[in-house]
Amino acid sequence: MSNPVTKAARHARISELVRTTPIPSQTVLARLLADEGMAVTQATLSRDLEELGAVKLRGADGSPASYVLPEEGAAPMRPSVSPPDQLIRRLQELLTGAEASGNLVVLRTPPGAAQFLASGLDRSGLPDIIGTIAGDDTILVITRETDGGEAFAGKVLDWAHQRGSATVEVNTSGHHHAATLLKETQ
Numbered sequence: 001m002s003n004p005v006t007k008a009a010r011h012a013r014i015s016e017l018v019r020t021t022p023i024p025s026q027t028v029l030a031r032l033l034a035d036e037g038m039a040v041t042q043a044t045l046s047r048d049l050e051e052l053g054a055v056k057l058r059g060a061d062g063s064p065a066s067y068v069l070p071e072e073g074a075a076p077m078r079p080s081v082s083p084p085d086q087l088i089r090r091l092q093e094l095l096t097g098a099e100a101s102g103n104l105v106v107l108r109t110p111p112g113a114a115q116f117l118a119s120g121l122d123r124s125g126l127p128d129i130i131g132t133i134a135g136d137d138t139i140l141v142i143t144r145e146t147d148g149g150e151a152f153a154g155k156v157l158d159w160a161h162q163r164g165s166a167t168v169e170v171n172t173s174g175h176h177h178a179a180t181l182l183k184e185t186q
Contacts, residue, residue, distance in 0.1 A: 100149035
């Protein structure tokens with residue numbers, strides 16, 4: 001019996017498999033996921049690979065084609081003022097909190113999700129950010145402006161709130177302002 005998993009968790013696992021294992025076909029990828037208890041249809045897998053930006057390439061040495069993902073840390077094709085839909089979906093599924101101080105923003109996620117969300121931020125092309133550093137459940141975002149952290153935290157919280165059921169609370173404490181997203185529990 002397979003365990004239900006979120007789309008974000010499935011994307012994270014697919015990304016990990018594609019980075020670490022030669023995946024010559026969707027059938028092979030579906031089998032690897034099924035072996036881990038993640039049953040997925042071919043149609044869903046095809047959409048997942050497209051959303052992740054995976055492409056099938058033959059090795060430079062002539063080795064058989066396998067799926068690859070865009071390089072981590074690669075510059076986006078063009079800067080973007082608004083966030084891509086994929087980033088908004090990741091924020092809605094994964095963001096549990098945000099705090100800002102100066103040009104720094106700390107984003108919180110469930111355990112194991114920080115690197116997946118950080119890669120989405122890095123590849124988004126948003127001009128507000130220089131880059132991210134991710135641990136297991138925490139992301140440090142560095143903004144371009146010396147006082148841009150609070151504004152960026154507010155944007156991220158707004159994007160996460162667009163279609164989700166969440167309450168945004170802005171706290172003022174000492175010399176810095178903290179913006180916190182509190183997800184409603186059911």
